[in-house]
Structures are given as C-alpha cells and as structure tokens.
Amino acid sequence: MGSKRSATFVIIGGGIAGVSCLEGLSFLMPSETIILISSSPLVKTVTNIMPITKTLSHFDVEEKSLDDFSNLHPGISIIHATVIGLDSQHHSVILTNGEIIQYKKLCICAGGNPKIIAENNSHVLGIRDTESVKEFELKIKNASKIVVVGNGGIATEIVHEIEGIEMVWVIKDKHISATFVDPGAAEFFQNQVRKIEDKKERERSMVKRLKYTTTSEGASSSVKGAALGPDWHRSFELSHERNESSKVIIEYQCEVQCLKSRGDFTVPPDDEWPIYVELTNGKIIGCDFVVSATGVIPNSQLFVSGNDNLEIAEDGGLKVDWKMETTVPDVFAAGDICTASWDKAHHWFQMRLWTQARHMGMYAAKSMVGSLRGEEILQDFCFELFSHVTYFFGFKVVLLGLFNGQKLNGEYEVLLRVTKGAEYIKLVMKDGKMQGAVLIGETDLEEMCENLILNQLDLTEYGEDLLNPDIDIEDYFD
Numbered sequence: 001m002g003s004k005r006s007a008t009f010v011i012i013g014g015g016i017a018g019v020s021c022l023e024g025l026s027f028l029m030p031s032e033t034i035i036l037i038s039s040s041p042l043v044k045t046v047t048n049i050m051p052i053t054k055t056l057s058h059f060d061v062e063e064k065s066l067d068d069f070s071n072l073h074p075g076i077s078i079i080h081a082t083v084i085g086l087d088s089q090h091h092s093v094i095l096t097n098g099e100i101i102q103y104k105k106l107c108i109c110a111g112g113n114p115k116i117i118a119e120n121n122s123h124v125l126g127i128r129d130t131e132s133v134k135e136f137e138l139k140i141k142n143a144s145k146i147v148v149v150g151n152g153g154i155a156t157e158i159v160h161e162i163e164g165i166e167m168v169w170v171i172k173d174k175h176i177s178a179t180f181v182d183p184g185a186a187e188f189f190q191n192q193v194r195k196i197e198d199k200k201e202r203e204r205s206m207v208k209r210l211k212y213t214t215t216s217e218g219a220s221s222s223v224k225g226a227a228l229g230p231d232w233h234r235s236f237e238l239s240h241e242r243n244e245s246s247k248v249i250i251e252y253q254c255e256v257q258c259l260k261s262r263g264d265f266t267v268p269p270d271d272e273w274p275i276y277v278e279l280t281n282g283k284i285i286g287c288d289f290v291v292s293a294t295g296v297i298p299n300s301q302l303f304v305s306g307n308d309n310l311e312i313a314e315d316g317g318l319k320v321d322w323k324m325e326t327t328v329p330d331v332f333a334a335g336d337i338c339t340a341s342w343d344k345a346h347h348w349f350q351m352r353l354w355t356q357a358r359h360m361g362m363y364a365a366k367s368m369v370g371s372l373r374g375e376e377i378l379q380d381f382c383f384e385l386f387s388h389v390t391y392f393f394g395f396k397v398v399l400l401g402l403f404n405g406q407k408l409n410g411e412y413e414v415l416l417r418v419t420k421g422a423e424y425i426k427l428v429m430k431d432g433k434m435q436g437a438v439l440i441g442e443t444d445l446e447e448m449c450e451n452l453i454l455n456q457l458d459l460t461e462y463g464e465d466l467l468n469p470d471i472d473i474e475d476y477f478d
C-alpha cells in the first residue's frame with residue numbers, strides 16, 4: 001500500500017487547461033490546499049495576454065520546468081507523476097508509484113492524444129507535444145517526400161511551413177483547410193500554396209506569439225507532454241537543405257485505403273520508398289514517412305475504468321455540464337479531455353483549441369470554488385460566442401460565431417469582400433442579423449463583428465454596404 005496525501009483541490013495535467021485551473025483556484029481560494037499532478041516535466045503557462053476584443057486575445061505560451069513553476073506558486077504542491085486510476089467513491093486518484101492522493105474537488109485536464117491512422121507503424125507520425133515534433137524534425141532532415149493526411153490545423157500549418165521537400169496532401173474534402181475555412185477562403189489560401197517563394201518575405205513581418213524551450217530533461221519517451229500550440233513550428237528546424245523549392249500535390253476527396261511496404265507488392269513499384277500509401281482514388285504514393293494530422297482523441301479511458309457513472313461522449317471526451325462538472329459529483333474536467341454536453345449558446349460550440357482549454361480551466365476553478373462553498377455561480381461570458389484567432393499561410397485568421405454556417409442548416413446568406421493576396425472577409429447573415437464571420441488579413445473588423453453577433457442587431461437596412469470599403473461602417477457599430 002502506497003503513501004497518502006490529500007488536498008482540497010487536485011488537478012491532473014500541466015497543459016493549458018490544468019495550469020489555468022490552478023491559477024484560478026490559487027487566486028480565488030489562496031488558503032486552500034492545491035495539488036497539481038503532471039506526467040510531463042514541463043508545464044504550459046500563458047503570458048503577455050493582449051485582449052483584441054471582449055472574447056479574443058493574443059497571448060504567448062511558455063513552457064516551464066516543474067521546479068520553476070513550483071517557485072512561482074510556493075504554496076502549491078506540484079507532483080511529477082502519472083495518474084493510473086480514479087476511485088471516485090473514495091475521492092482519490094492513484095499514481096504510478098502507488099501513492100494515493102485524496103481530493104475534495106478534482107479537475108481532470110489530461111488532454112488528448114493524436115488520432116493516428118495506423119498505430120505502431122514507425123513510418124507514421126502524429127504531432128502533439130515537444131517530443132513528437134523533435135521526432136518529426138529528425139525524420140524530415142533525411143526525407144525528400146512525405147504524405148500529409150488530414151485537413152485541419154496541423155496539416156495546414158505543415159504544408160505551409162515545410163520547405164525543400166515534396167509533399168502529397170491527402171484530404172477528404174473538396175477544398176483545403178476545411179476544419180477551419182470555407183471553399184472561398186481555401187481558394188484565397190490556395191494561391192499561397194502555389195506561391196511558396198513569397199512566404200519568407202511575409203513571415204519576416206509576422207508577429208511572434210510563442211516561446212518554446214525544446215529541452216525536456218528527465219522526460220521518458222513513453223510520457224506524453226502537453227499539446228503544442230500557436231507557432232509550435234518556429235522553434236524547430238523544419239526546412240530541408242537539399243532542395244530549393246517545395247512542391248505540394250493535393251489529393252482531394254480521398255482517404256488512405258491502406259499502407260504497404262515494398263514486400264507487400266507482388267510486382268514491386270519502380271521507385272523505392274520506406275512506405276507506400278494506397279489511396280481510395282486508386283493512387284499509390286511512395287514516401288519517406290506519413291504525417292497523420294487527423295485530430296485528437298481525449299485521454300479519458302483511464303478515468304472511466306471502475307467509475308461506471310463517469311459518462312463519455314461520442315467523441316471520447318468526458319461529458320461535462322455547464323459548470324464543467326462530469327457526471328460524477330466533485331469530479332470536474334476541462335480542456336481537450338472534456339466534451340461540452342450542456343445546452344450551448346447559439347453562437348458557441350466546442351473546438352479543441354488553446355483558447356477554449358484556457359477558458360474552461362479558469363471557469364472550472366470558479367465552479368469548483370462555488371461547489372465547495374455551496375454558492376451559485378453564473379456561466380462565464382466566454383461561452384456565449386465562439387472566437388478564435390490564428391495564422392494560416394502567413395495571414396491572420398479570425399473566426400467568430402457560426403463562421404462556417406454551423407447549426408444553420410444551410411439557411412443563411414454570405415456577404416463577401418476579397419482582395420486577392422490581402423484580405424478575405426466573409427459575413428454569415430440570417431434574417432438580416434450577423435451569425436458569424438471569417439476575417440483573414442488585417443481587416444480591423446473583429447470588434448464590430450463580435451458586437452453585431454452578440455447583440456443580434458437587425459442590419460437589413462445596411463445590406464451589402466456592411467462591407468463597402470468606401471463607408472467606414474465601424475463608426476456605426478463600435
């Protein structure tokens with residue numbers, strides 16, 4: 001039997017959700033005991049927060065060693081260990097070394113793992129944490145051709161960032177970057193895929209948003225670290241030395257049928273590669289390795305075992321209600337591991353993103369404190385409107401509300417203004433009211449759009465003038 005420790009609040013995970021929860025708890029109830037358990041030797045902290053609008057902000061993300069983090073929070077116990085079980089009946093979690101940690105309120109922020117198209121294949125790589133990017137960095141140095149599978153955030157960034165190598169981008173959809181943008185915006189970006197040579201010039205003027213250290217002393221390769229985030233690729237050497245130019249071939253509307261090695265063919269292909277990817281369109285592509293950028297699976301299974309009441313959503317996340325509490329009392333969850341299972345505000349939905357992990361972590365802290373004190377709390381304003389700011393193909397991208405017409409069953413109109421190579425503005429309108437917006441480039445329209453989505457003002461009388469560049473429409477609505 002291992003030793004026992006206890007605390008009022010226990011947090012599992014040192015990613016952005018766990019750290020935000022810890023900061024919230026130590027601010028709201030500094031006199032209570034708090035333990036944070038992290039299997040990774042590094043935690044993620046948010047610094048230099050610069051609000052852009054009410055719900056959007058830029059921030060830097062820093063990795064800190066557990067010791068440095070501990071020095072910043074002297075009253076809090078930080079344990080470098082992996083949780084292997086939850087005993088919700090006895091309000092405790094069990095660590096690898098047998099130690100038992102008892103809690104009054106627990107917040108599970110254990111994140112997720114990459115969903116990989118083929119597990120245990122050394123030629124297929126998923127990207128999640130610093131360790132996996134280091135492996136990617138190592139492999140890309142000796143590669144001349146890779147296949148990238150998936151059409152979301154990671155694939156979009158890789159296609160833009162990797163230089164001097166041939167890439168085949170395999171996507172299920174008719175247009176690129178479909179997780180984030182519509183076909184029009186994809187067309188806008190597409191020019192950038194072609195004009196890779198212009199890229200360096202634009203990047204020189206880009207704002208850096210992230211500082212990563214790439215050391216992970218003491219980390220064992222089996223231990224998963226926190227997910228990377230904005231500008232993860234900037235700290236790594238991802239360019240290729242042998243070729244000057246990059247070539248991107250996009251295979252639309254297809255998936256990976258199977259992966260083969262040379263020995264699997266009765267008539268081996270002429271060209272020799274470590275792995276061959278057979279696509280559903282019949283093509284067979286040989287390459288050095290495959291990047292599976294195909295989404296995230298929440299790390300929830302471990303917690304379910306022995307806790308029959310802990311409900312899992314269809315996407316594998318721990319179901320949480322509007323207070324971020326799971327279906328088991330006193331067990332909360334936040335970030336990539338959880339699935340928002342409450343009756344959501346019309347203009348908000350969940351995407352597994354940095355900002356949402358941060359909001360959820362902070363809000364879970366508020367809920368845990370309310371629950372301990374027996375006080376009612378109100379849901380935080382950040383769950384009223386979906387908002388995300390990022391950079392794709394060197395452009396600032398702001399996504400607000402139902403930016404792709406989500407939840408609108410195709411019953412909406414679009415107002416569009418495009419200046420090739422400079423900006424792409426799409427407003428999603430229904431019954432004269434703004435429902436969402438995609439703002440690419442330096443549009444300066446985010447605050448106005450946020451206000452108009454939140455206040456649901458009837459804009460019928462403005463019609464298409466909403467996007468008339470000769471009218472300073474902001475003056476009407478700020």
Ligand SMILES: Cc1cc2nc3c(=O)[nH]c(=O)nc-3n(C[C@H](O)[C@H](O)[C@H](O)COP(=O)(O)OP(=O)(O)OC[C@H]3O[C@@H](n4cnc5c(N)ncnc54)[C@H](O)[C@@H]3O)c2cc1C
Nearest residue numbers: 013014015016017039083111226227229230335336353354
């Ligand atoms: C390559 C990449 C780029 C991204 N870029 C962006 C971006 O530009 N913008 C954006 O908004 N989002 C981005 N994201 C998504 C964003 O990083 C995640 O949504 C967010 O970091 C999730 O935070 P989290 O705290 O929930 O989980 P994680 O960051 O995964 O943290 C989980 C923590 O739990 C610990 N842990 C796990 N299991 C256990 C256990 N059993 N015991 C103890 N500890 C455990 C882990 O070590 C880790 O510290 C990106 C993700 C990736 C992978």
Ligand SMILES: NC(=O)C1=CN([C@@H]2O[C@H](COP(=O)(O)OP(=O)(O)OC[C@H]3O[C@@H](n4cnc5c(N)ncnc54)[C@H](OP(=O)(O)O)[C@@H]3O)[C@@H](O)[C@H]2O)C=CC1
Nearest residue numbers: 149150151152153154155179255293294295296352353390
């Ligand atoms: N700049 C940003 O904001 C960034 C955010 N991220 C976040 O990090 C996390 C991980 O990124 P990523 O892995 O790109 O995940 P995403 O969820 O962004 O995208 C996954 C993509 O893979 C597709 N896909 C899923 N399964 C398969 C399959 N078997 N074969 C082919 N395609 C498949 C999905 O299509 P479908 O949806 O149709 O299933 C989707 O296009 C996400 O939460 C993402 O939001 C990552 C990088 C940058």
